[in-house]
Amino acid sequence: MATATTFKDFRNNVKPNWCPGCGDFSVQAAIQRAAANVGLSPEKLAVISGIGCSGRISGYINSYGLHGIHGRALPIAQGVKMANKDLTVIASGGDGDGFAIGMGHTIHAMRRNIDVTYIVMDNQIYGLTKGQTSPRSAAGFKTKSTPLGSIEQTLSPMQLAVTTGATFVAQSFSTDLKDLTAIIEAGIQHKGFSLINVFSPCVTYNKVNTYDWFKENLTKLATIEGYDSSDRQAAMNTLMQHDDLVTGIIYQDTERPSYQQLVEGYSETPLSEADLDLGAEAFDQLVKEFM
Amino acid sequence: MATATTFKDFRNNVKPNWCPGCGDFSVQAAIQRAAANVGLSPEKLAVISGIGCSGRISGYINSYGLHGIHGRALPIAQGVKMANKDLTVIASGGDGDGFAIGMGHTIHAMRRNIDVTYIVMDNQIYGLTKGQTSPRSAAGFKTKSTPLGSIEQTLSPMQLAVTTGATFVAQSFSTDLKDLTAIIEAGIQHKGFSLINVFSPCVTYNKVNTYDWFKENLTKLATIEGYDSSDRQAAMNTLMQHDDLVTGIIYQDTERPSYQQLVEGYSETPLSEADLDLGAEAFDQLVKEFM
Amino acid sequence: MAEQLSWKVGGQQGEGIESTGEIFSMALNRLGYYLYGYRHFSSRIKGGHTNNKIRVSTKKVSAVADDLDILVAFDQETIDVNYQELHANGIIIADTKFKPVKPEDTDAAFYAVPFTEMATELGTSLMKNMVAVGASCAIINLDVSVFLGVVEEIFGRKGETVVQKNMEAIQHGYDYMKEQLDTDTSALQLPPADGQKRMFMIGNDAIALGALTAGVRLMAAYPITPASEIMEYLIKKLPKVDGTVIQTEDEIAAATMAIGANYAGIRSFTASAGPGLSLMMEAIGLSGMTETPLVVIDTQRGGPSTGLPTKQEQSDLMAMIYGTHGEIPKVVIAPGTAEEGFYDTIEAFNIAEEYQLPVILLSDLQLSLGKHTVEPLDYSKVNIRRGKLVTEGIEPREDKSYFKRYEVTEDGVSPRSIPGVSGGIHHVTGVEHDETGKPSESPANRKAQMDKRMRKLDELTKVFPNPIYTNAQHDEADLLLIGFNSTGGAIEEAMVRLEADGMKVNHARVRLVHPFPTEEILPLIESAKQVAVVENNATGQLASIIKMNAGYPQKIKSILKYDGNPFLPHHIVESSKELM
C-alpha cells in the first residue's frame, strides 16, 4: 500500500449535481472518509454504481468508478471483484435501483457472498425520474405514480438480508457521518458481501421521510442493551419490533468464508495480472482430450 | 357457476412428457383436485406457467393455460387477474424459474398482493436444462454447473415470503396429495397472493433430495402443538428452527386486503367485459382539459 | 408585423423556468395562436441550464425556429449559451439580480429588469416568472388581462389573494418594461389570432389520450424519461373507467403483465424509452409467438445505453424492428405530430388486436415532450376494432379437444377466445405449437405456423392509414426529403425555403416503418433526382431500411444530426444544398 491517505485524496474535481441538501452528499463524504480510514489508495478502490440521483456517486469520488445501467450495479461489481481481488469494491445506488429492478441481483449477491460492499442510498422514492413510488415507500405514501397513496407492502431490505443469509447487514442515516463512516469501514473490512442501507433523504420529492422524521423515528442499536449482532434470530426480532427503524450493524457473520475463498483453485493473486498465454504444452494436453 | 365439477373435468388429452416418477405429476393432480373441490369450472381457471420441466404443467390441465417465458409467470399471471377478477389464476413453475431469474418478480408479487396462487415445483435443481444448480440447491450439492459442490447459500423462499409481507405462505410435498390439495384449495380461496412451495423431486437429476430424503426430513406443522399460522414472528422462528423443512400453512394474514380491493375505483366486474367505447361526451371532457 | 415569434426563457433547473414558459404559452394558446415548444433540460433535478423555446404563430407551426426574437434570462449562462440565436432586432430581457452582462457581438437590444426584486416586493421572489411574463407581454404588446384565466386556473385553489398577487406581478413586469422600452418592437408584434380554442399538449398527452380513447384499462409501466408522462396522465384518468396503472418493479414485468392482461381480454400496454425497450425484447417475442396483442410505446431519446436521456434522438428504429431473437410479425408505427400520436395510438391497439401481434409505437423526445397546439381531434373518426375475438357461442367439443386458437387461416389470423369463455379452452405457449396450442416439433406444422404468423404482415402496408405522409407537388423532383417522427415540421419548412431558391422538393414521411411500405414510396424515390433521408441519428437507420427494401443504394443520401438537438429548418436547407 502507498503512503497514508486522507479523505481529501478521494475528492475529485467534479461538483456533484445533487440538489442542495440531498442526503447523498453525506454518503459520499462517509465513503471518502472510510476509504481513507482503512488506508486505501484511490486507485485500489472501485465504486460501481447504478442509475438514479444516487448512482451519480461513482463520478464524485476520486477512485476508479463505473456508472452502469439501472439495477445492475451488483453483478458488475461482483465481476470487478472476481477479476481483481486486491481491489476494494463498493457498489452503490438508490432504493429503486437495488430493490425494484435490481431486487433479484441483490438477493443473489447476498447468497453468493462475494466480497463487495453495497451501499444503498435509500430515500424511499425515485429521485431522478422526479418522484415516483419506490418499493421502500410507505403504504399510503403519495407520489406522482400513486396520487392516492401507495397500496403495496413496504419492502424491508434488512429483514430480507437477514433471511437470505447475508453476512453483513447494517443500516445508517446519512447525517450520522461518524456512525456511517464507521459502518462503511466495517463493511469494507468484512470478508464477504455487506449490505449497508442508508437513509438518505430526498429533500425535493420526499416530504414525509425528512431529516426530522428520521431523527425522531430512528433508534441506534448501540442504545439497545445487550444487542448482539451475531445472533440472527435476535436481529430478526429486533427488526420486527422496531419496524426496521434501527441504525447500526444489525447482523454480522464473521465465520462464513467469502465466495472467493470457497472457489476451488481460485487465484491467490489478482487475475487481472495473470499472463494469458496458455502455453503450447497445456494446449496440447487439452487437444489430446478430444482425440 | 356451472354444475359441480370433478377433477376429471380438469384432465385434458395431453400426456405429460415428464420422466416417469417425476414429482410434478402429483402437483398436477393436486391442482386438478383442488380446482374441482372449490367448485371451479375449467374455463374459469387460468394456469400461467414459466419455463422448465415444471412449466409444462399449464398444458396438462384442462383449463385456460399460458406457458410464457422463463421467470415471468408471475407478472403475466398478475396481468391476467387484473384483467378478469372472476378468474382463478394459478401461476406455477420451477425453483429456477421463480427463485433465480424470477426472484425479483416473486418478491414484488408478494408485496403487491394481487390475488394469484403461485405454486412452485421445487426440485432443488434445473431439470429441463439437464441438471444445474438452482438457488434452492444445498451447499455442497454437486451438479453439472458445480462439479465441486455448490458454494452459495441456499435460498429460503419461505423465510423470504414471511419477511416480505406475503399474506399466504405454505409449503408441501408432492406425494402428500391430500395435504397438498387442501393447501392449494386454501391458497385459491385466500384473498391476496399465496405462495405454495412444493417439494417435487426430480428423479433424474437430483439424487440427494429424493422422495425418501423428504420423507425423513420433513415435519408437518400440524404435528407441532399450538402452531399458530397467524403469528408472523412465530412463523419465522419455526422456519429457522426447522431449517425450513416443514409442510403446511406457515403463515396467513387474512386481514390485509388484496391489491384489487385497495385500488381506488377498480372495477367490480371483470374488466374484460367492459365496453371499450369512451363516448363522445367523456371524450369532449378530456379534450377540454387541454384547452 | 411578425407572422410568428420565437420566445425563449432560460435559467437554472428547478427555478420555475418551466412554469414561466407554461403560463406564457397557455395564455397565447387561449388567444388562438399556434404554439410549438421545445424544452432543453438536463438529467438532474436542480441546477444546470434549462430553457424553453416557444414558437408562436397565427398558422400551424411544427418545428423549432432557427432563430430567436426574445430571450428571457434568469442567469448569465442563459445569455451566453443562447444569445447567438437572436437575430439583429431581437431582445434580451434579464433579471437584474444576477447583474447580467450583454455579450459584445450582438445587435440585439438588452434590458435588465428587476424580476426578482419586483416579485420580492410583492411578497415572494417565486413570482419572478410572472414579472418576466409581464415584461414579455410589454414587448409584444399583449394585453395582460389574457393571463387572468390561466392564473386563476393555476393558483385558484390557493385563494383569491394569490391570484391577485400573481396578476399584479405580471402587471408590474408589463409596466416596468413598457417604461424602459426604447427600441422599435413593431416587428415583434403578432397580428391578432383567431380566438379559436385549441388543445395545447405534449405528444405524450396525445398518446395517453389515444390509449384511453382506444379503451385501455390497465397500463403497466416503469418510470423513465421521456415516457413517464404517459403513465402519469393515465394514473389520473384510468380510475374513471374502472381501470388502473400498475407501476411495476421493472420493464420486463411491465411488458409481461401487459401481455397477461391482453391475453385475458382487455387492452393493456406499456410505455418506456430505449433502456426499457431493450429489456422488453424477450417479452415482445412472446407476444409475437403467442399471437397475444401488445402495444408498446417507445419514446426515443439520446442513446446508446443511458446516453443523453433528456435529448432528442431517433436511434431506436433498427432495434425496434429487429430486436428480439427469432422471427415474429411485428408492426412499428411512427407518428409525426401530436394529432397523429393520438390517432395512431388508437390504430396501434386496433392492429394489435386485429392481427394479434406486438405493435411498437415509436415517438421521439421532441414529439413526446414538446408542447404543441393541436388541431381538434375528431371523435367520430375513432373506431375500436377487436378483430377475431370470440367471447361466446363456441360449440363445446365432447372429446375435450382444445379450441383451435392457432387455426391456419388464409390471412394468418386465427379466432381468439379469452379465459372465461366456455368452449374456448386452449393452450398458449412461446414454444412452437400446433393449431390448438399444443407444443409441436413437427417440421410440417412448424412451417405452417410460421407461414401463418408471418402472413399477417402481407396486407398491412395496404390497410394502414397513410403509411407514408406525402407532400409531393412535383412529378419529377430535384430532391426527395424523407424523414420519420418529429422531423417532419423542420423538413416542411426547409422545403419552402428550398423551393424559394428554385429547387423542386418533395417530402415523404414514413409513418409505418415496419412492415415497410415499399410500393408506396418507390415511385417517389424513382421520380426524384436525389433522395436525402433526414434522421436524428448517426448511422442513417431509416436510409438503411429504405435501401434494403427499395434499393437505390447510390441515390439515397443521409442528412444526419446526433448531437442531442432537434433539426432546425436551416440545417436541412444547408445540407440539402450541399448534397445537390
Added chain:
Amino acid sequence: MAEQLSWKVGGQQGEGIESTGEIFSMALNRLGYYLYGYRHFSSRIKGGHTNNKIRVSTKKVSAVADDLDILVAFDQETIDVNYQELHANGIIIADTKFKPVKPEDTDAAFYAVPFTEMATELGTSLMKNMVAVGASCAIINLDVSVFLGVVEEIFGRKGETVVQKNMEAIQHGYDYMKEQLDTDTSALQLPPADGQKRMFMIGNDAIALGALTAGVRLMAAYPITPASEIMEYLIKKLPKVDGTVIQTEDEIAAATMAIGANYAGIRSFTASAGPGLSLMMEAIGLSGMTETPLVVIDTQRGGPSTGLPTKQEQSDLMAMIYGTHGEIPKVVIAPGTAEEGFYDTIEAFNIAEEYQLPVILLSDLQLSLGKHTVEPLDYSKVNIRRGKLVTEGIEPREDKSYFKRYEVTEDGVSPRSIPGVSGGIHHVTGVEHDETGKPSESPANRKAQMDKRMRKLDELTKVFPNPIYTNAQHDEADLLLIGFNSTGGAIEEAMVRLEADGMKVNHARVRLVHPFPTEEILPLIESAKQVAVVENNATGQLASIIKMNAGYPQKIKSILKYDGNPFLPHHIVESSKELM
C-alpha cells in the same frame, strides 16, 4: 467400396441413444475417419424420439448426408420416421424387443437383432447399445478390436470386468450380425482410413477451447440449450488456470458481470441462446457505450420466443446486429466450422480488447452441438492482442484530473487503464461523457465521442481474417451461393453436384456479418448471373443485409429452410435449379 457412409441410431430419449452414437463414432474417429454428426432431439428429458446421424468418410465432410446407409432402431418410431432416408441398398437393424415391422415401401434390407436380449444375457440390458455397435461393425466389416480403447476410456474406472463385458457385447452383436447377413454389403464398406489422430468435438467444445486459449479467466453464464456445453467445459478447465465459472441468477447478471470483469482487466465472457441474448441487449449497449470489451456467444436455435429450443435455425442475425437501443459499434462474427469456432473465438476476444467493444460470436445449433472431426488446431497461430491496455507508466497529474480514457483518437480507440493502475483513474459511464468519462451533454462533445466510437468499425472488414470465405472458381458464375455459419458444408456439396450438371457455381460464406464486408463480396455478386442466399430462417435475414449494403435487390434470391432441420445438400441443389 463406399467413399463415405451414413449411419443413424434412433430410439427414445434417455435410453442411451447418445452413447451408442458416441462410442461408434469415437472408434471410427480414432481410425482416422472423418465424422460429421447431427443429433435430433426434443426439449424433454426422457422419452420422445431422438436420433444421431453420423457421416463417416475418408475425406473431410461438413454436411449431414442426404440419405442413409444404415439405420439402427431401438423402437418402431425410429423406423417409421427415418426409413425413407435409406437408399435402396441400405440396411435397417432393429431390436427384436419391440417386434419391429419393416415398412412396405422400402428396398432396404431389414434385420431384427436381439440387442436387448443379448445384452441382458450378458448381465444388463444397458449394454444393448454395445450390441448394436457390434452389429453395425459387422455390416461395414470393421474389426471390433478398435473399440477396446474407447470402451476402456469410458468404463475403465468401473473396473476391468465392466470393460470386458462391454467388449463382449460388441463382439456378440458382431458375430450375430455376421451370421445373419445375407445381403451384399460391399457398397457399405469403407476403404481404410489414414490412421491420423484427429480431434472429435462439438462446435461448443471448439468455442470453449478457443475461449480458454484466448486467456479467459471468468465465465458468467446461465444455462440454456444449446449453449450450456460451453459453460460445462469451462467449469472443468478454468480452475486449472486459477479462474472459474459463475452460474448467475439470469443472463442480465451474466452479461453485466462479464462486463465488470472485463472492465477490471481480465478476459471474461458469457454464452447463451436467443432468449438469453434478448435479455442481454441493454448490457451489450453498456459495453458499447463504455467501450468495455465483451464477448458474447449466441448459439442460435429455433425461435422466436422459446420456439424450437432443440432445433437448428439461423434467425438471430438481425437481432444480434441491431439489438440494443441507440447506436454502438459492435462486431458480429459467424464461424462456419468447429475449426473456425476455435480461431474466431480467440479473434473475438482480441477484437473486443483491441477495439474495446462488444463482439457477438454467432453459432448455430448444428455447429454448436454437431460432433465433428476437427483438423489439427495450430497453436502457433494463436496470438493474444490486448490493444491499448495500459497497466503502468502513467504520469500522475497534480490536479487530480482524470486519465483520458476516452481520448479522441484517429482510429477511434483510446488508451485503456484498469482499476488498480496508478495514474489511470477515470470515470466510466453509459451516459454520454467527455474524454475523461465525465458526463457531458455538450453537442460538440457528443458528436466527437459518437464519431470516435463509430470510427472503430472503419477498418474492421480489412483487418478481420477472411471476412468472406470464398470458393469461387469462376470469373463469371451462373450462380453465387451465399451462406453463413453451418450451412457451408451443405452448400459445398450442392456446388459439386450443380457443377456436375454443368452449372458454374461460386460460394461465398459470410464470416464477418457486422460490419458487413461489402467490398469483399461485391465483385462476386456483380460477376454472378444469379445470387442465392441460403439461410435457416424464414425471412432471409442475410439476404436483407446484403441488399442493404451491396444493393442488387432484384438479383438476390433466397433459399430458406425454417422447419427446424438443417439443410441437406439436395435441398440446395433443387432450390438452386428452380431459381435458374
